[in-house]
Amino acid sequence: MKKILLVLLCFAFSSLAFAQNSNQKTYCNPVDIGYRYNFEQLNEKISYRSGADPVIINHKNEYYLFVTISGGYWHSKDLINWNYIKPSMWPMEDMCAPAALSVRDTLYLFQSTFEQRPILFSTEPEKGKLQFYNRWLPRLPQYIGPWDPALFYDEELDKWYMYWGSSNVYPIFGAELDKKRNLTYASTYKGLIYLDPKNHGWERFGRDHRDTIKPFTEGAWMTKHSGKYFLQYGAPGTEYNVYANGTYIGDNPLGPFTYAPYNPISYKPGGFLTGAGHGNTFQDNYGNYWNTGTPWIAVNWNFERRVAMFPTGFDTDNQMFANTRFGDFPHFLPTKKWTQKDELFTGWMLLSYKKPCTASSVKDTLVANKATDENPRSFWVSHTNKAGEWLTVDLQSVQEVKALQVNFTDYKSDIFDSNEESVFAQFKFYASNDNKNWQLIYDNSNEPKRDRPNAYVELPQAVKTRYIKYENIHVPMPNLAVSDIRIFGNGTGKVPQTPKNLNVKRQADTRNADITWEKSSNAVGYNILWGIASDKLYQTYQIWADAPSSLELRALTVGQKYFCAIEAFNENGVSVLSEVKEIK
Structure with missing residues (x-):
């Protein structure tokens, strides 16, 4: 027997x-695609794969993923299984940080450039069929771009726009495009937003924002929600754990824009994958929002990266947030519109x-x-x-x-x-x-x-x-x-106890705060959750339990009130969240 x-x-x-x-229901960052061997820079004949500057577009209820220097793009029907497509035609050189946009039955595509380059289009992108929409956009002044472009169509206004910028000197720019003249510039471009690291702690350069180099802004993207325009941008530098996406908010497509007090909207400085900046925001077939980013790998080259996507939403106050809590653990792909920000986390x-x-x-x-x-x-x-x-x-x-x-x-x-x-x-x-x-x-x-x-x-x-x-x-x-x-x-054991003695104190430089806690005996790690209100703890900083039980959080905005809590996790699950404390 x-x-x-x-x-x-x-x-x-x-x-x-x-x-x-075939019934796979979950995904796990980084996105499981065949990242192409990439030569933004040759490195002593050592090769590497990379997937930088991602843009995912929902086009006719299917998904298309574009990344830097990949010789093509990926197509998916479910956000899990991605097929690589090598298109019938491609621009003069491989695309860096491409812009993509779906309007009705047409997908538009444009590359980063300082030269004159065409906008491409396709009504059959699943077959790789691309055509010229125009032959080129007029050349802009030297170093202006458009580099790291984003295309945006305002259906309500029936107007087209482009946003761009990649620099630690110049701002994020914007301009209206003229559809009647094949999407050439309809207006003079204008500077829209600049970095302000003296007031925005998360915009400071370096690992954990500890470098004095002037930070970089790039990766513009526009999302319209509840009548407001959310102009997103990446900062302070792609080669660090704190690379993040932020947003400014306006009442009009070209501003003026106001800094969102809850920035950054997508931030993942701890864990296996770090960095969540320079991506885009899209909606799936159920109306759920997602924010993409480009986590940092940096083995053979400092800018070697991958692609991640995080559940994203707008709360009842129209505050935009991306949920990076357990952002590199398995998550369910939604089968409906989610209502609680953590409901896609599998608990695995x-x-x-x-x-x-x-x-x-x-x-x-x-x-x-x-x-x-x-x-x-x-x-x-x-x-x-x-x-x-x-x-x-x-x-x-x-x-x-x-x-x-x-x-x-x-x-x-x-x-x-x-x-x-x-x-x-x-x-x-x-x-x-x-x-x-x-x-x-x-x-x-x-x-x-x-x-x-x-x-x-x-x-x-x-x-x-x-x-x-x-x-x-x-x-x-x-x-x-x-x-x-x-x-x-x-696992089959007990979840860790809630960490005790959480202490939070803002420094004289109010961009920084010191956070300490008492370790839980059987924890594998901790999530420090923080935000601008006790019920808006949208940011997460993950710390492993074998690291010191302290964190200098250097991502705060001058003059903004913050709140903080902590939870412990191990193989068996997650503790109850601690008491929420104001960071004073």
Whole structure:
């Protein structure tokens, strides 16, 4: 009888492994696409993938994703499965920070430029069919642009606009476009908003806003909501953990605009993925808003990035916010319009943080434990890139595993073409309770070949296991390098207690505040939540529990009142939120 049960169990695991999860309901940042090898800058013949400056457009109830220097774009019907499209025609050079816009049956596309370049259009973007809408826009004065452009159509006014800017000297610009003259400039461009780091703490440059370099603004985007115009921008610099999106608000498309007191609207300085700036805002088929951003990877080049998207909304006061709480943990894709900002979070916790690892082999000092440190800039490298190389994570107790993510690194890569016939990743995952007897739970070797630098796997059903093993089948890089294997699910223990003795104090420089708390004994990490009112704690700063129990928050606005609270989390769940305190 025991043998029969064992056979049935193995058959169940085998069926689970080879069945693609066509009913996938979740996603996990960074977005799981085949990021193209990108050469904004050559780096001693070392290649890297990147996905910067994302724009996602809902066009005829389907989605199109454009990023910098990708030779094409991606198409999705569900925001989960993305297919790469190489278009029939492309501009004179690959696109940097493109602008895209859907109006009725037409998708418009325009590249960043300091030269004369055309606006393209398509009524069949799913087929890659692009055509010239105009031959070029007139040249603007030197260094003015339009770089990092955004196109906007105001349906109520039946008018067209462009916004742009990427500089630590010039502002975000705007101009009306004339539809009757093929969307050339209808008005003189004008400066709309400037950075003000002396009053806006989050606009200061550097890691945690600690550098005195003059900050950069870029990534303009316009959203109209409840009669107000939200002109968004990225700051202070893409190569830091505090890269964020902010907004100014106006009553007219070209202003004047007023700084939103609750800025930044999208901010993610802590966790596995850091940085949430330079993206766009779009609505899905249920009317939910999303804000995209470009998190920082920086392994082979300082501007190596990925794509993230965060649930976004407008509250009853028309305050705009993006929810980055657990922003790199699995979230549900909505099937209706959501009403509570956290309802898309699955509650699947990170089970793998700094759990011990063993590997089939190790190259130099790039050891296995680097694969669970939640740092995309450290990584395990095996001795070869051959099939059969493996890495095992010990969860240290039996946990309920629901999803996995494997993040590859381009360690000393030499790939200069994202050829889909050779640039693809295939791998297996196994589960075990004794580290000896293994059951296959995932195998993508029977799926269509595709590149997956940040592959996310939602299991069709949860697996109770202590050990998870990754096994390589094929990687295109000369080295098998993995920055992080991230394992999500739920443990069987107790959630941590609410952190005690939360203390908050604003410094003499009121852009900064000191926050301290007493550690919870079984916490993996903490979320510090803050905002401009006790019921508007829309910002999150994640801290790991093995870091000091203190934070100097340097993202506040002079003259603005703030409130703060804290929660603890571990493999089993999240604590009750602490008492909310004013930052005085």
